[in-house]
Amino acid sequence: MSDHAAPHDSAGHEEHSHGGLGKYIAVFAALCFLTTMSFFTYSEAWPWRDQPQVGWAFMMAVSCTKAMLVVLFFMHVWWEANWKYVLTIPAAMMALFLVIMLIPDIGMRNRMVSQERALHMARPADLLLLEEAGTAGPAAEAH
Amino acid sequence: MKRAAGIFWALLFLAVPVLGVATFAVAPSIDVWLPEDVSEHGREIDSLFYFILALTGVVFIATEVLLFWFIWKYDAAARGEEKATYIHGSHTLEVVWTIIPAATLLFLAIYQMNAWANVKMRRPDMPPTVEVIARQFEWRLRYPGRDGELGTPDDLHLVNDLHLPVDEDVLVQLKSMDVLHSFFLPNLRIKQDAVPGMKIPVWFKGTETGSHDIVCAELCGWGHYKMKGRITFVTRPEFNAWLERKYAEQEATQPVEDVTGTLVTN
Amino acid sequence: MSSPAISIPHDAGHADGHDDHHGHVHLQYQPGLPLSRGKLIMWLFLSTEIMFFAALLGSYIVLRFGAAIWPKPHHVHLSEPIGAFNTFVLICSSVTVVLALEAAKSNKTGLAKIWMVATFVLGGLFLGVKAYEYQAKFSHGIYPVAPHSRIYERPDLYYGSAVRARLGESAIIERLKEIDEMPAESLSAEQRAARTSLQQIRTMLGDPNQQAFEMAVVADQIAPLPAEGAGGHGGGHAHGINDAFPELQLPIVIPGGNMWASTYFLLTGFHAVHVVVGLIVFAVLLGYTLGPKNAGMIENAGLYWHFVDLVWIFLFPLLYLF
């Protein structure tokens, strides 16, 4: 990949090993555990079953933790110098800002919806209708 | 000889502010200027325009004349053996010319908010006077029928010929059927894109009777240039009479339901 | 501190400039960041990738949470356990790639190669599972593509006419005739039931005054929305006409299904493309001796791979669990 990047140019830092097998296995176990934790929201024990937002927030927290672990240990950022902040924080901020600014116009697009559009748009009522049809339709007798 | 070249170039740069100001000074007298304003809120926008014109005009003249002056004065040919000034900057000056524009711009930002809110945010609490539906390449208009309600089968359908009562708040409900268009009323200082899928309220108040252009200001295809309509302000009694006439015409001809009609009345 | 010994030839002897093709000096540089060039450029590249996925994910989030309705995973035959399995596969591959790096650094080239092969295999496994999942969507007519997609958003008149149009195609008419004439014994119980409903919806569609509810019944006969917990892969649970007679390919109703398919295939598609690129890189790396000399390359490939894993960490809950 590199034409010139001979090992002697200003590197030398990453020669010594950090981590080690034990650490990686621990991170691996944590990742697996966290993944199963995401499913916790599906279980009977999850108290907020009727408030999906709580579950979503929980799952995003889990994902962020997992991402953190991957970045810090697998990508060795834990051991890096301060440049890591210069690179990651602006990108993260910009990404967040972009999404936030999309919310009023696209996230809340149905505030200004025209009838022409609403007419063709699926609504929760359609789902209810389908479910009702599933229990009451003529085929319900058929099978 | 060398000095003459410097003078020539300096004067060329002086021509920028001189001719620039001249252009703006002459433009109104040859009628290449803001079109007549017949709206209530337009005054506010125009005065803001003049305010910014004055502000930027001062900055423009000041900076361009300074540039000319420096070019004139610091021409190597004019300075003889003298060396250029060895200076790396001035902290005070940096602060001054950051703070002053910052204060000016912040003032401008706050000062204009009211005008913006009047045109785009403080929607009058009233039912739509008319619905304008843009499509390639015409303005479809829908007035409430005799029942006074939009979206009923007796709605009045017209194309490109928008009549509105003068001296009254009007609320236009703006929609598009196909692609983006923009509802531009130069004489009312109104512009709003029509976005398919959205209904966007536009409100204004005409202050003079008369008829003006409706321009489409968002590229909408090959016929964009000819997507022209007319807006006509008439007095209330005249408006009512006009509406009545149009109802009668519509009833007489029984127009075939067009696509817009079927969709909207659903 | 002064180093006046450096001679600086400022002069005109070289003015024509073409003479020094062979005077190529090996230059020294000011120390910058404590990073190799490869690693720095990889990190910079990854920050561009962050923005790329931020745009895709951001659009998905606003499109999804702004939608009036969004299908549940089981409506679109999305299986959480399969997604979770793929998450596990990617996590494992992330571990194997760091282990390959560690092994290479401590000059265990053989071991490094084994871990690298394992990474490659796991990446391939991920793609295989992905392909299987895609197949499950395609087989139900869930495409992002207009020409193939059978998804309709609502059980309305448009849907009704789409079904009628499909049933009116000459090939389908023939097939329907065949189905009608088939002896009952040659059909499974499910197919027999489906045949009855097929006949019912044909009479229903013949009636011009259909109501939305009747259209919903038609939709339910053709492809009932699976109940929660049914899992999504392969079918078996659902017993619509489309399941009994897949060749009919009748239009189906999934409220919000179109935008779901668009975003799902967009996000997983670009993620999969990244996986493929990663696999190509690994394949190239396998051609090298994976010792300390090439540890930099492994590290950079690993950084990229972890990033791909990272994207999946967010895609998985957003697409499968929400």
Add this chain to the structure above:
Amino acid sequence: MSTVTAPPTVDHASAQVRKPHPVATFLSTYVFSKDHKVIGLQFLFSTLLWFLIGGLLALAVRWQVAWPWSDVPVVGKLFAQQGGQMSPEFYTMLFTMHATVMIFLVIIPILAGAFGNFLIPLMIGADDMAFPTLNMLSYWFMWPAFIAFGASFFVEGGAASGGWTSYPPLSTNIAASPGSGWGQTLWLIGLTFVGVSSMLGSVNYMTTIILMRAPGMTMFRLPMTIWAMFITAVLQAFALPVLTAAGFMQLADRMFATGFFSPEGNIVNNAIAGPGGGQPLLWQHLFWFYSHPAVYIMILPAMGMVSDILTCFARKPLFGYRPMVYSIAGIAGLGFIVWGHHMFMSGMNPALGITFMVSTMMIALPSAVKTFNWLGTVWGGRIQFTTSMLFALSFVSMFIIGGLSGIFMAATPVDIFIHDTYFIVAHFHYVLFAGTAMGVWAAIYFWYPKMFGRTMNEFWGKVHFFLTFIFLNGTFFTMHILGAVGFPRRLADAYHYETFHHLQPMNAFMTYCAIGMVASQIIFAINFFWSMFYGPVASRNPWNANGLEWTAPSPPGHGNFDYQPVVYRGPYEYSVPGVEKDHLMQTDPPNAEAAAAAAASH
């Protein structure tokens, strides 16, 4: 960033090591070259060629605006069906491709590709880019784009015609416009390749600038050109991926009928257009998230180069070096949060409009700092009126006009009236053409000796400058007052409107000026090519400038430097008191006596 101020001592032994010289063939030297200088020149030649094409497209645009539906001279025969006139859809295609060519194939690649490539390693004291192969690829990735954009003129339906902003649903629906067929697809493909090229370039530049500076070249001794290129690269790296993602989404909308950018139940030409489900504004947000930073990508490098040229010919240190650096960074940072000012009238939530208005006002601040510091730089100087200097001065003069007109549009209520009128067209031609293109010419005249070892003709250079300057103001200044009438952009013929029908003579005047402007470039083209072979031979440092590039041979050989450059001071030590010569090069030894001695010796 580490700022080591003491120049480290250099290991002499290794400084003498020579690299094995690769076998050079014609192909490897001039075509698939990995040498940053050759790649830079490849970019330069390609972009100048496209500049010509873009300029001719502009002339065609001007022709139609001034004399709608009249027979087009020379090329009119090509439009056989229309009897020599252009059709309205052809007009939409013209300005779309004019803007696309100018922005994506001229200004961005000439700044970052040509000058970025040529100057970065030379000005920081490196032998090449960090990744020469990647660098070569970044040029060759332009070719699919050249081909896609070029070919799109000849496909069915013609080239893209949805404006350079390509707003959906117009651009995603073939029923809406003929150019939204293959033309638009090729447009998106071309854009993707330009994007990949820029991305490869920008990560490479950043790596090079961070890791390959000559000993002693700390970040705050970098010339402004390098700072500008660095921050431009950052802008590209963070903004471009968003456009690429949006481009893929538009491609999906077109090819797979997904509905990211179109609503449900859209009816185009009486037919239901796809399932929809999305929002047209989503594209606008994503597009401007890139394209607003992109306008700064299109001016920052010019600002940097102009700063270097102004100091050199004013023989004065740059006024306020650090504020200049911080203001570039400020422009870049703020540039990411103002994109909504292109969408004030778009149906965007008006409350968002207020936030974007405030941030847009604030972005004028760093530009103000820059402008005043340029004035400060010229003040008290010893100005030498070279062609390059004249272009640099006019950059400042013209940027002020373009920038100030931006304030009108940033004011949301005023923008209601002037949005999508010629006021906007005036604004961006002042910043793009009168600004950036003038900066580019300044840079071409300035670095030409380093590129080709010869100097361009000064007399004809000045004639070129004079004519361009006059004609450009004639063409573009007038647009402001047209905009004040509300004269809308993108109209093939506006004179059938009562409000605008009296503006035709004014437009005819502008078109005459535009013809003059393009004609004046013939002088430039001849000067450019003639000087390559017959211009006066240049020494290493023909302008007595300070940068490292001037210590290398003209033109530099493979590997750039025939000695190990070591940097002792900032780039703008002109007219240092007590030094006989009026400039101290960055490589001149530090102590005063040594400096004087070195200065006396050349």
